[in-house]
Amino acid sequence: MPASEKYKELVALLQQLGKVVVAFSGGVDSTFLLKAAYETLGNNMKGLTILSPYIPRWEIKEAKELVGKIGAAHEILEVPLLDTIRFNPENRCYLCKKAVFSLIQAKAREEGFTYVVDGTNFDDTGDYRPGLQALKELGIRSPLLETRLTKAEIRQLSRDMGLPTWDKPPYACLLTRIPYGNELKTDDFAKIEKAETYLMSIGFRAVRVRCHGEIARIEVPRGDRGKLFDVPLLDRIAGQLKEYGFRYVSLDLEGYRMGSLNEQLGSAVLPGSSNGKEAAG
Known part of the structure; x- marks a missing residue:
């Protein structure tokens, strides 16, 4: 299916979701999703960016600039370093996603939003991302994944939209x-x-x-x-x-x-994962 048709499906899905909070990092996927959600839902959406000691300050600054250009409502939620991951356990991404998205979800409900959505795309299913299990457990929706949009298609559509992130390199916390x-x-x-x-x-x-x-x-x-x-x-x-x-x-x-520090894990199965692989970065 052409990327343009998938985009139409994305718009239809966002309309069905009604009022959404977009977990917004300023990366390729979340910027594209934020733009699509704003064009589709207007004031019935907002972006929310996490500020934590392990998120670079330049990334927060860039996220603010991006959302300002798009024109969407935006909020920054400060999250301290979690005690559950203080000694960097092998399942840290599962623990972190579960805790952080629980906070985002609580804030969204408090403000009357129906869903929290994130930028997981279809390619992310090809190589296990440890946070996916946590998102699934919480009921977080992933519209780019659900409409089978790939990274290459998201970059193409982002370029067509004039988004400066279309060729941004991958980044991780x-x-x-x-x-x-x-x-x-x-x-x-x-x-x-x-x-x-x-x-x-x-x-x-x-x-x-x-x-x-x-x-x-x-x-x-x-x-x-x-x-x-x-x-x-x-x-x-x-x-x-x-x-x-x-x-x-x-x-x-x-x-x-990607994920060179995962080489120490071997084939061990990690809590909160399906096959022992940890986060890429």
Whole structure:
């Protein structure tokens, strides 16, 4: 089915849902969904963005700017670091999604909205996303998934709509930068965010800085690895990251791969998951 026909189905579904709160991160999927919901429902929808220690401040700023351009109602909900995930358990994404979306759902009901919707798309069913089980248990609706819209189609439709996020690289919360079992600390989130923001500012998109205590392990896209084989650039990067609080700065020779910290899990089955895989990031 052409993407344009799926979009018509999306509009019809949103109309059926009536009044919705869109869980809005500012990523490709949630921005597209927010735009579609606003054009379809107008004042019968609003976006809600989570502010937490593990969400980069630049992402919150970008979300505000995006929703301002679209014109939809928007609110930021502050959520502290949850005690249930403080030591970064292997099922942290399930626990986090369950807690955070319960808060969003309660707020939506309090304000008279019928449903909470999120930006899960059809491709997300091909590789387990640990939060999906929690969303299912709570009754959160995923209109892009329900209308079988793929990531490529969402990017295409976003471009047609003039949304600046159409080619935005994938991103994930900062929890995915810290190995399982390590205590989560706000100081670590701060230095990871600064390091990634710096690396993005010098031309590396989709970069990840994995935090192993005092060690920063940099992952850049595989095609960009050659750019780092420059001694003055390496010296500048190392010096900058040390200023942010890392003692040692290393480069992962394999480059960026989604969810690299999941490699330590092997085939263990995690609580709240279907096949043992954890969140991508």
